[in-house]
Amino acid sequence: MKNIWVNQLEPGRKVDDKFVIRKLEIKDYNGRRFLSLEFGDRTGRISGVCWEGVEDFLHNLSVGNIVRVQGTVGTFKDMPQITVASMQAVAGGAYDPSDFLPTGPREPQKMIGEIDEIIDALGDKHYKALLLEIFNDGIIRRKFSFAPAAKLWHHCYIGGLAEHTLNIVYLCQAIAKIYPQLDKDLLIAGALLHDIGKIDTYSLGNFFEYTDEGRLLGHIIIGDRLICNKIARLRDFPVEKKKLIRHLVLSHQGTYEQASPVLPQTLEANVLYIADLLDSRVGGIMKVVNKNKRPGKRWTDYVKLIERYIYLGKNSGEQ
Numbered sequence: 001m002k003n004i005w006v007n008q009l010e011p012g013r014k015v016d017d018k019f020v021i022r023k024l025e026i027k028d029y030n031g032r033r034f035l036s037l038e039f040g041d042r043t044g045r046i047s048g049v050c051w052e053g054v055e056d057f058l059h060n061l062s063v064g065n066i067v068r069v070q071g072t073v074g075t076f077k078d079m080p081q082i083t084v085a086s087m088q089a090v091a092g093g094a095y096d097p098s099d100f101l102p103t104g105p106r107e108p109q110k111m112i113g114e115i116d117e118i119i120d121a122l123g124d125k126h127y128k129a130l131l132l133e134i135f136n137d138g139i140i141r142r143k144f145s146f147a148p149a150a151k152l153w154h155h156c157y158i159g160g161l162a163e164h165t166l167n168i169v170y171l172c173q174a175i176a177k178i179y180p181q182l183d184k185d186l187l188i189a190g191a192l193l194h195d196i197g198k199i200d201t202y203s204l205g206n207f208f209e210y211t212d213e214g215r216l217l218g219h220i221i222i223g224d225r226l227i228c229n230k231i232a233r234l235r236d237f238p239v240e241k242k243k244l245i246r247h248l249v250l251s252h253q254g255t256y257e258q259a260s261p262v263l264p265q266t267l268e269a270n271v272l273y274i275a276d277l278l279d280s281r282v283g284g285i286m287k288v289v290n291k292n293k294r295p296g297k298r299w300t301d302y303v304k305l306i307e308r309y310i311y312l313g314k315n316s317g318e319q
Helices: 054-060 108-120 125-135 138-146 160-178 184-193 196-200 212-216 219-231 239-251 267-292
Strands: 014-029 032-041 044-050 066-076 079-089 202-204 208-210
Touching: 014 054, 032 054, 032 079, 044 066, 108 125, 108 138, 108 160, 108 184, 125 138, 125 184, 125 219, 125 239, 138 160, 138 196, 160 184, 160 267, 184 239, 184 267, 196 212, 196 219, 208 212, 212 219, 219 239, 239 267
Parallel strands: 044 079
Antiparallel strands: 014 032, 014 066, 032 044, 066 079, 202 208
């Protein structure tokens, strides 16, 4: 069991504990080689720097290794940083993997059960057949249960993809009550499948990282391919419905700048985009707020992804 977590590391504190190496790069400063590092555990990330034993560490350690780190926490550009005195690789049986991969608030298998109930209640036989073909696939089902919804921003923990997907479904169900013009079954099917490509986008080692396919193709293209392959196994799946469900998945990021290959061009696609944006934004902001909330702090650090600070209030962190 770890003794100290990343979110407890403050300047001046001595460090002697296990962390996963998330980044490891060799750099040069005034002719002197050093290691620029990033360490992590299930509570967060912290940068590190090592000036001694650079060649030995490069030869014996790599990204993804669990290491025992000894050193002292200082600061670099106003952020905590570990100055490393020594590092040793930790053998596989000498650490608890759950110390390094964060888990969500909900049980993955219970969420999969909710998804089964949603599919069972669907009225459209074609969309229902497609969803059953996908979610009854044992490999897909297992991957979906444990995948994160993102690497760093929102729902980035074990079960995060299932939680995010259910949130989108429930948002879409509520919206469909207000707007009866919507094709509800198409919208719900799109909500369930919009991020299905993420099952092969992230690897679940000692931290979340992109797979080669995830980096080269992206989750939208991976998901579209999976859906097309499953539709090909279904007899007489309507061409028009194939076009519509693919469009929801391909357009759900909303803009070209957000990596959507096409813009949302149906009513259902626009609703799905907005629901996805809402849940991902709320999830991301909640993560930032929880990370920054402490007595006396009124604003979060600058959030580069959304280009703004978030107000915490004058009683931040008080019980």
